[in-house]
Amino acid sequence: MRALTEQAATTKDLLEISFSDSILKEKLKSGISEMKTGCANNGTSGLPPRTSFMNMVKPSTIFERPSTGVLRCNSSMTMAGSIERTIRSGRAMRTGVATGRMRTAKASMLQGENGEFIHVARLNLAKYAKRPEVAKCLFEYLYYVAEDVRNALNLSNFVTQKSECSTEMDKKRSNEAKMMSTDSDPWWKLQRAKCFVRLGMLREAETECAETIRLQTAAEIYVILGIIALRADQPLRAIKHYDDGLKHFPDDIELLSHKAQIYEEFNQLFSSIALYREVARLDPGNFEALASLGAYYFHDEQPEVALLFYK
Secondary structure, X not given: OHHHHHHHXXXXXXXXXXXXXXXXXXXXXXXXXXXXXXXXXXXXXXXXXXXXXXXXXXXXXXXXXXXXXXXXHHHOOOOOOOHHHHHHOOOOOOOOOOOOOOOHHHHHOOOOOOOOOOOHHHOOHHHHHOOHHHHHHHHHHHHHHOOOHHHHHHHHHHHHHHHHHHHHHOOOOOHHHHHHOHHHOHHHHHHHHHHHHHOOOHHHHHHHHHHHHHXXXXXXXXXXXXHHHHHOOOHHHHHHHHHHHHHHOOOOHHHHHHHHHHHHHOOOHHHHHHHHHHHHHHOOOOHHHHHHHHHHHHHOOOHHHHHHHHO
16 A cells, blocks of 8 residues: 555645646736727727747747647646546445455455545544544545545544543643644644645635644744745745745745746846746756756757757
8 A cells, every 4th residue: 555655646736736837827827818899999909019038939929838849747646536537436335245254354355347545435544543643644545545545644643533532532642742642743734735725615714724834843834835825826826935945945946946936927037037047056857957057048049058968
C-alpha cells in the first residue's frame, strides 16, 4: 500500500496542480467572448491593441501564457468523482459469492478482477482510525491511489473524534504526548485542508490551514492558501499568501514557482521571469523555470540565449 501511494503521489498531489492554468485562463477566455459579443455592434473586435512588447509572446492569444514546453499536471489529471472511474472501479462489486462468507476485513483486501488493491466500500474506517500507525498510510492510499477524497476525509474525521475522546479521559498528559495526539497533529490538519479544497469547501479548507499555521509553520500551507485564493478568483490575495510564506521560507521553490505562474497568467513577464531566474538559481535543474526562461528569450528574438537554457 505504501509503494502504491508513493508511485501515485508524485503526479496527483494537490500542490502540483496549477489552478491558475485551469481557472484563470477559463475566466479570461470567457471574458474575451463577452467582449467580442458586447462590441460586435460597434464594429470592433473587443480586443485591446497589440503592442510591440506583446509580439514577444507566442501568438496563440494575447491572454494566454507563452508555451514553455512544460506539461503541468492538471492538464492530464482526472479528479475524483470521474464517472469513467466509477464504472471501472472495483468498489462497485457484483453480489459476492466468493466473498459472501468472508469476514469484512478479509473481503476488503481481496483483489478484484481489475486490479483494485483495496475495496474501500468494505473498509471499517472507525476501526482503522484507532491505529495511528495504519491510519496515515490508509489515508494516503485513499487520497492518492483510490482518489476517494470523501472516504479519506471521513477517516480523518474518525481520527479527530477519537483524539477528542482521549483528551477528555486523560487531561494530565505530558507535552510530548499532546503533540503526538491527532487533534494537535498539524499533519492531519493539513490533509483535511487538501480534502476540503478537492471537494470545493474553501472556507473549511482555509480554517484548517489557519489552525495548522498556529501549530506549525510550513511552506506547503501557504501554497494551499494561495490555491484556495485562486479557486475563489482572488489572484492578488494568492500573491499575498505567497509573500507571507516567503518571509518565513525565502528560498522555497514551490512558493516562487506558484507566484511566477500568476504573474505569467497576467502577462507581467518581467516579474515572472525575475522569479523564474531565482528558481533556476536555487535549483539549476528545475524544468519549469528553464523552459519558461528559454521561451521568453526565444520570443524576445534571442534564440542563442534561449538555446543555453534548453541545453
